[in-house]
Amino acid sequence: MLLDFAVSQSPAVLYIGAFTGSDTVRFVSSNAEAVIGWRPADMVGPATIWRDRVHPDDLRSYDEAVERVRRSGSNTQEYRLETPDGSYRWMRDQQRLTTPGDPRGEYVGCIVDVTAEKRSELELNRANAINRAIVDAAMDAVIVTDRDGLVIDFNAAAESMLGYSAQEAEGVLLCDLTMPEDVREESKRSFEKYRNGVADRTINDRFETVMCRRDGSRFPSEVRMRRVEAGGESFIVTEIRDLSERAEAEAAHRRVMRLLHDAVESLPVGFSISDSDEKVVLCNRAFAEPYGATPDELIGKSRDELVERLHPRIRSFNGIDVGDKAAYMAAVATRLGHPSAGPSEVELDDGEWRLVSAFPTSDGGTVSIRTDITRLKLAERALRDSEMTIRMAVEACPVPLGLVRARDGLIIYESPAAQQLFGRLPDDGPAYTTGYFVHETDRQRFLKTLIEDGVDGMEVLMQRADGEEFWASISARLVDFLGRKSIVTSVYDLTERRAVEAEMTRQREALHQSEKLAALGELLASVAHELNNPLSVVVGQALLLKETATDKSIALRAEKIGSAADRCSRIVRTFLAMARQQPMERRPVDLNRVVELAMEVTAYSLRAADIDIRLSLDSDMPPVWGDADQLNQVLTNLILNAQKALEESKSPRRVKIITSYRDRNREIVIKIKDNGPGIPDEIRSRIFEPFFTTRQVGSGTGIGLAFCHRIITTHGGTIEVDSGIDGGANFIIRLPVTRMSSAAAETLPQGTEAASEARILVVDDEVAVAEMMADILEDEGHRVEIAHSGSQALDVIALRPFDLVLSDLRMPDLDGPAMFDAIRESRPDLVSRIAFITGDTMSARIRTFLQNSERPYIEKPITPQDVRDLVNQMLRETKIASEELEQ
Numbered sequence: 001m002l003l004d005f006a007v008s009q010s011p012a013v014l015y016i017g018a019f020t021g022s023d024t025v026r027f028v029s030s031n032a033e034a035v036i037g038w039r040p041a042d043m044v045g046p047a048t049i050w051r052d053r054v055h056p057d058d059l060r061s062y063d064e065a066v067e068r069v070r071r072s073g074s075n076t077q078e079y080r081l082e083t084p085d086g087s088y089r090w091m092r093d094q095q096r097l098t099t100p101g102d103p104r105g106e107y108v109g110c111i112v113d114v115t116a117e118k119r120s121e122l123e124l125n126r127a128n129a130i131n132r133a134i135v136d137a138a139m140d141a142v143i144v145t146d147r148d149g150l151v152i153d154f155n156a157a158a159e160s161m162l163g164y165s166a167q168e169a170e171g172v173l174l175c176d177l178t179m180p181e182d183v184r185e186e187s188k189r190s191f192e193k194y195r196n197g198v199a200d201r202t203i204n205d206r207f208e209t210v211m212c213r214r215d216g217s218r219f220p221s222e223v224r225m226r227r228v229e230a231g232g233e234s235f236i237v238t239e240i241r242d243l244s245e246r247a248e249a250e251a252a253h254r255r256v257m258r259l260l261h262d263a264v265e266s267l268p269v270g271f272s273i274s275d276s277d278e279k280v281v282l283c284n285r286a287f288a289e290p291y292g293a294t295p296d297e298l299i300g301k302s303r304d305e306l307v308e309r310l311h312p313r314i315r316s317f318n319g320i321d322v323g324d325k326a327a328y329m330a331a332v333a334t335r336l337g338h339p340s341a342g343p344s345e346v347e348l349d350d351g352e353w354r355l356v357s358a359f360p361t362s363d364g365g366t367v368s369i370r371t372d373i374t375r376l377k378l379a380e381r382a383l384r385d386s387e388m389t390i391r392m393a394v395e396a397c398p399v400p401l402g403l404v405r406a407r408d409g410l411i412i413y414e415s416p417a418a419q420q421l422f423g424r425l426p427d428d429g430p431a432y433t434t435g436y437f438v439h440e441t442d443r444q445r446f447l448k449t450l451i452e453d454g455v456d457g458m459e460v461l462m463q464r465a466d467g468e469e470f471w472a473s474i475s476a477r478l479v480d481f482l483g484r485k486s487i488v489t490s491v492y493d494l495t496e497r498r499a500v501e502a503e504m505t506r507q508r509e510a511l512h513q514s515e516k517l518a519a520l521g522e523l524l525a526s527v528a529h530e531l532n533n534p535l536s537v538v539v540g541q542a543l544l545l546k547e548t549a550t551d552k553s554i555a556l557r558a559e560k561i562g563s564a565a566d567r568c569s570r571i572v573r574t575f576l577a578m579a580r581q582q583p584m585e586r587r588p589v590d591l592n593r594v595v596e597l598a599m600e601v602t603a604y605s606l607r608a609a610d611i612d613i614r615l616s617l618d619s620d621m622p623p624v625w626g627d628a629d630q631l632n633q634v635l636t637n638l639i640l641n642a643q644k645a646l647e648e649s650k651s652p653r654r655v656k657i658i659t660s661y662r663d664r665n666r667e668i669v670i671k672i673k674d675n676g677p678g679i680p681d682e683i684r685s686r687i688f689e690p691f692f693t694t695r696q697v698g699s700g701t702g703i704g705l706a707f708c709h710r711i712i713t714t715h716g717g718t719i720e721v722d723s724g725i726d727g728g729a730n731f732i733i734r735l736p737v738t739r740m741s742s743a744a745a746e747t748l749p750q751g752t753e754a755a756s757e758a759r760i761l762v763v764d765d766e767v768a769v770a771e772m773m774a775d776i777l778e779d780e781g782h783r784v785e786i787a788h789s790g791s792q793a794l795d796v797i798a799l800r801p802f803d804l805v806l807s808d809l810r811m812p813d814l815d816g817p818a819m820f821d822a823i824r825e826s827r828p829d830l831v832s833r834i835a836f837i838t839g840d841t842m843s844a845r846i847r848t849f850l851q852n853s854e855r856p857y858i859e860k861p862i863t864p865q866d867v868r869d870l871v872n873q874m875l876r877e878t879k880i881a882s883e884e885l886e887q
Contacts, residue, residue, distance in 0.1 A: 011035060012112045015043065019070055019105030023047045035113050036091065037083035055080035055088050066095075069107060073100035078114065090118040141240040147233065149173050149191055160294055161242060163214030174238065178211040180218060194225065195236060208243065219244045265295075270354065270370030276363060278303040287370055290348060307332050315347040345373070353377040399490050402433075406478065406485040409433040421493055423464040433489075436462050438469055450476050450487065459494065470495050535861035536839075538565040540772040543864045544779070565861075588623040589631060591668055591735070595657055598635040606639070606655065611646055616658040621668055624735050626715045634708045634719075638672045638731050641705070645676035645729065661737070667717075670733040678727050687721065758875055759783045759800075763793040763807035763819070764837070769860075773806065773837070776864045777871065790814030794822055797830070804874055805830065806867075809838040809846055817849045831855075833878060835870055837862060 013035045017025040025047060028040040036043075043049055054062045058079035065077035074096040080088040095109045135142050141158030145151055151174055154166040162169075162177060169177055179187040190202040205225055212218045220243040228235045264271045270287035274280055280298050288295045291309055298306065307329060314322050322328040332344075343357040355371040394401055400418035404411055409432040414424070424431060437443040442460040449455050455476040462472045471494040476487050542562035549555040595617060606613050639655065646653040658671040679687060688709040712719040717735040760782050764770040767788065774784040785800075787793035791814040793807065805823075809816035816836055824831050838846065839860035850857055856874065858866045 012110050015109045015111070017047060017107055017109070019047075019107065025050065036081060036089070036111065037085075050081075053082040055082070065093075069095045069097065070105065073097040078118075089113055090115045138239075141238075143169075143174060143238045143240065145174050145236050145238065147195065147235070149175070149188075149195060149236075151177065152235075158240065160296075161213070161240065162211075178240065180210065180212045195234075211240065269372065270368075272298075272368045272370075273361070274303060274366045274368070276365055278366070280306070281365075286372075287368075290354070290370075304329075313349050315349050317346055318344050346370075347377075399492065402489045402491075403481065404433050404487040404489060406487050412481070412486065418491065421464070421491060422462075423466050423468075428465075438463050446474065446476070450478060454478070462491070471498055531861075534768070535565060537766075537768040537772050539861050540776060540864055540867075544772075544775055547864075548779070587625070587628070589626045589628045590621075590623050591631070591659055591670065592617045592619075592621060594628055594631050595635060595659065595670070598632055598639060599657075601636055602639045602643070606643055609643055609647060609653070610651060611643060611653045611655055614654065614656045616656065618660045621659060621661045622737050624668060624715070624737055626735070627711075630711045631715070634711050634733070635670070635672070637705070637708055642672060642674040642676065642729070646674055649676045666737045668735045668737060670735075672731045672733075673728060675728040678723050679721060679729050688719070757781045757783065758803035758871070759785075760804045760806060760871065761785050761787060761793060761796060761802045763787045763790065763805065763811070763816075765789060765808060765811040769808075769837075773862075773867055776867050780868060780871070782871070790816065790819030790822075793819055794826075797823065797827065802830070803833060803878065804871060805834045806871075807834065807836055809836055809849075817845075817853075820849075820853060820855075832881070833874065835874055837867075 010031065013032045014027075014029040015025055015032075016027040017023075023046065025044055028043045030040055032038055032040045032043060038053075051059070051062065061077065062079050065075050068075040074094070076092065076094040078090060078092050081091045082088055090113070091111050092114045093109060093111045095107050098106045098108055135153070135155045138155060138157055141161045142153075142155040143151055143158050144153035150171050151169045152171075154164070154169040158169070159165055164177060173188065175184055175187045175191055187202065190200045193200045194203045203223075203225070206223070208220065208222050210218050211221045222241040222243050224239040224241075226237045228237055264282060264284040267284060267286065270284065270289070272280055272283035272287045279300055279302050281300075283295045283298050285295055288298050290313060291298060291306065292313075301309075311322060311325060311328065314328070316322060317328055317331055320328065320331055343355050346354045346356055348354070352372065352374045353376070355373045357369045357371070359367045359369075361367055394415050397415060398417055400415060400421045402411060402414040402418050411431045411433060414422075418424075419426065422436060434443065437446070438461040446455060446458060446460065449458065455474060457473045457475055459471060459473050461469055462474075463469045473492040473494055474489060476489040479486050479488050539562060542558050542565055545558035546555050546562060549558055595615065599613065599615070603613065635657075639657075642655045646655070652675075654673075654675050656671075656673045658669075658673070660669050661667075662669060688705050709719055712733055712735070715735055717733060719731065719733050721729055721731050723730065760777055762770050762773050762777070762784055764773070764786075765788050770786045770788065774786055777784045785796060785802075787796050789811050790807070793805070794814070797805070807816050807819060814822075816838070820831075820834060823834065834855055836850070836855060836857035837860065838850075838857055856870060858870055
């Protein structure tokens, strides 16, 4: 409390704090509010309270000072501290650690308001600056010397008068700079007496004398001297005035000229007056500056002398290259000698510009005014560069841009891209955007939107100069151009984008359709697989019955059963081929023959429905590589679809089938046309989707066209539909003509005897299939054993030898691949005599196994001949391998 009472009577605020721990200020003297504006309670607490009130420009030095206190134990700094009213006051803050090196970091601070002191310093600096400006602006030479007579200050007038620069004069005796050499020593002695306060008749407070310049020239002058005491030191201020023109007649003229000179000197432009002899009688510093001279140095100079003197500094005169000096002199004489010729522009070598204007005076002289137009020229150049940059950017911009007068749509400017878009040439003359809009309603909508919010990407139908219409996206804004409302527009041609969008939509639909067909194919493959085993039994037993029957009627019935089962087998194989997305049995196919076979199936039905069928078949068509049965199903399905569609039409009803070969595209085209009701546009894109049908419930499944699409696609072709000329449907099939495989199925050569009797193991979990295969092989004279699982087969193989093993792949307990691996481990000699019969080639695992095992296989449903060919081929290969081994 005593400390606080004592400090409260002081202009300094005392505070105590610590750097360690919470880094807080714990005590602030009660006079804080009177000194710094804040109550002590406002400043006690975290040290950040002080820091947050320090002026932002002083924060860095403040933090550095605090850090110095931490390191060295004390520091004094000055900074601006914010007051409660938001203003800032200068403070001098002294901090000191109470115990240097103390880990607690306790310190004592003393802060004093030095705002008034700071303001005084600023005022003093300002006063000194004003005094300096006044001295430098003085017309007389003003020279300040120290107690030893050495120059310490030398104003501009002194430089001009004496010919020395301030730097050259500094530290030199004044007499050495101003007095002629013959009186210099005497002047030095007199000047020393004056400095010491001793009266002398030569030098006193005011006297006239003759001085000399740096170049040795002398001039009469008036000298005024005054002793000045400042800061405990003695100085002498000397003023020197040139009295060269003292004549009374000249005095009046000098006064007038001085007034005129002051007026001219205050002008911001270069100014000069020449007499009738074209000699300068008056000019200002701005006029003399380009010559590198003072105005006085130019007085009396002729125009030709000035022109020649300025020539090295001139880059151009009215756009004329001044390299040819004679041409330059003639041009200047023409322009400046005839004021009515107008002003001239002069470019100096330092990049500055002057506008020179000349006006005649009443006494035959000339007034010249040189205006500094550097900024104007730089602005013009910047504007030109900017315009050039903008024009280059606009000209190179691929987006069509234009500037249009809002009042009537007149095109003020359009970029090359815009001219190309609308089919205009640069010299086509005036054009109006009103003709670019196909529909006037679009133009009115465009203008309304433009006025309200501006236009961004409005899609409208536009037309080119030749009338061609196209969709475009237009964006625009209203601007003020040369005081008129104008429209800046950009137009984007949507033709390509719309085509891309349409193609993407088509591809999405195609992908969607393909995914549906793939799902359908998987379903059909699953169903087909389940049918394989019973179909194999039906087909095999029917053929066996036909071959072994002695009664012709029984053989005939067996043949009919076999034909029906074979038809089912072909359908199942077609399903499997679709699921695999590849034809099953490719061979050269005559498409004209396929059309004729399809007509044999459908001709009666068409005639019964009173439908006229016409064929236009190209006789010179190459065969395609494909599956004739599948292609026959496609044509049959399309013909029957046309029949269904024509049932709702009136006579005459027609179906026309056309085939042709296009050599350029190497493709065969098949067209099936009818004159029925056609297919509506809104459903045309969906007709190849699985299960999509427009028929009543029970009349159609929506599978037929999906099958057609899948079969044609797996043949590498395309199928599409459009509207015919007479309004009906027009299905178009395109199939590629490719190089056909030269590989032929290996068959038993004519005259080759069947293999001898063999012992064969048949492995199949389907009892009927296994027994049917046994019947086939036993009829060929082979001895057959049956195993109904892979593990059972391994047990049999371990007991007895076998020439061949024919195994199914999918079996319970131990399937075909597992059995094969076991045989390869225990009986590697038997691996080359294993073949497989399978109804599951859809599985990726099965396909990989068949590929890696490199063993022959046949697919279900099987025929007796398939089994015989497989067994005979394997027995022949085994025999050949044995003979080679013996040799």
